[in-house]
Amino acid sequence: MVRLLDKSVLVTGGGTGIGQAVALAFAAAGARVAVSGRRAEPLAETVALIESGGGRAFAVPTDVTDESEVAALVREVVERHGRLDIACNSAGVPGSGRKLHEFGLDDWRRIADTNLQGVWLSMKYEIQAMLEQGGGGAVVNVASIAGLVGYLNAAPYTAAKHGVVGLTRNSAIDYGPQGIRVNAVCPGPVLTPMLEQARRDRGPGADEFYLRNIPLGRFCRPEEVAAAVLWLASDEASYITGQALGVDGGWTAQ
Numbered sequence: 477m478v479r480l481l482d483k484s485v486l487v488t489g490g491g492t493g494i495g496q497a498v499a500l501a502f503a504a505a506g507a508r509v510a511v512s513g514r515r516a517e518p519l520a521e522t523v524a525l526i527e528s529g530g531g532r533a534f535a536v537p538t539d540v541t542d543e544s545e546v547a548a549l550v551r552e553v554v555e556r557h558g559r560l561d562i563a564c565n566s567a568g569v570p571g572s573g574r575k576l577h578e579f580g581l582d583d584w585r586r587i588a589d590t591n592l593q594g595v596w597l598s599m600k601y602e603i604q605a606m607l608e609q610g611g612g613g614a615v616v617n618v619a620s621i622a623g624l625v626g627y628l629n630a631a632p633y634t635a636a637k638h639g640v641v642g643l644t645r646n647s648a649i650d651y652g653p654q655g656i657r658v659n660a661v662c663p664g665p666v667l668t669p670m671l672e673q674a675r676r677d678r679g680p681g682a683d684e685f686y687l688r689n690i691p692l693g694r695f696c697r698p699e700e701v702a703a704a705v706l707w708l709a710s711d712e713a714s715y716i717t718g719q720a721l722g723v724d725g726g727w728t729a730q
């Protein structure tokens with residue numbers, strides 16, 4: 477089991493789904509965890525789950541599209557934990573079920589502002605904090621198989637997730653000399669509230685589309701993504717940076 481005793485960890489999108497599973501896994505490994513997201517209630521649930529298991533966590537409601545809120549979030553984590561060792565950027569919104577010409581500019585802005593610009597803003601302040609404490613640290617972005625290959629009827633989402641993989645690779649180069657590793661996980665369909673929305677957006681035939689593309693023949697569980705995030709963030713992956721790791725049941729092997 478990966479041990480991350482007393483590490484200071486920030487998880488954006490930590491109230492639900494993959495982010496919640498990541499936060500729980502980090503806390504179980506001994507880390508001190510900060511979770512953020514827009515809504516206070518799901519964040520409080522994550523904190524309560526961690527504390528009931530004997531772990532340590534606090535929540536900072538934050539919108540990743542707002543630069544001043546992201547800056548304040550990272551400032552608060554550093555103030556309360558003394559430093560920031562690991563960041564997992566999981567905040568995101570869905571966007572599928574239509575072809576490129578059928579999305580509106582408002583859809584594009586919502587998807588790109590959160591899924592791409594939000595990751596960039598988060599990384600900007602997280603990495604700045606790591607640099608100010610003398611370097612070292614790990615960032616794991618939650619991209620998607622849509623960051624590696626085309627994804628039927630999801631052009632803005634696919635563009636944003638390819639952008640997250642680009643940010644990941646570029647930052648690995650830029651901050652490698654300071655010992656900051658930056659990687660991404662690229663999950664296939666995971667059983668979370670977002671997948672429920674995507675199933676509704678894609679309509680009848682959604683599950684047939686997903687399952688026919690997954691060699692393992694089943695959906696991913698959030699805990700299976702969390703395990704990959706923990707490993708990438710840990711010293712077990714000390715020579716791994718700039719990678720986009722499929723956690724996809726074989727989707728992108730085809």
Ligand SMILES: NC(=O)c1ccc[n+]([C@@H]2O[C@H](COP(=O)([O-])OP(=O)(O)OC[C@H]3O[C@@H](n4cnc5c(N)ncnc54)[C@H](OP(=O)(O)O)[C@@H]3O)[C@@H](O)[C@H]2O)c1
Nearest residue numbers: 489492493494513514515539540567568620665666668670
């Ligand atoms: N589920 C899948 O099949 C799948 C597959 C590949 C990749 N992913 C990626 O995995 C990540 C997590 O998604 P999920 O599946 O766990 O879905 P989810 O349960 O809906 O989680 C998304 C989280 O992001 C937060 N969020 C959304 N907009 C935000 C904003 N502007 N500022 C701050 N937080 C925001 C949400 O909280 P609030 O609404 O409270 O802000 C929510 O907790 C996303 O980046 C998604 O693209 C998911």
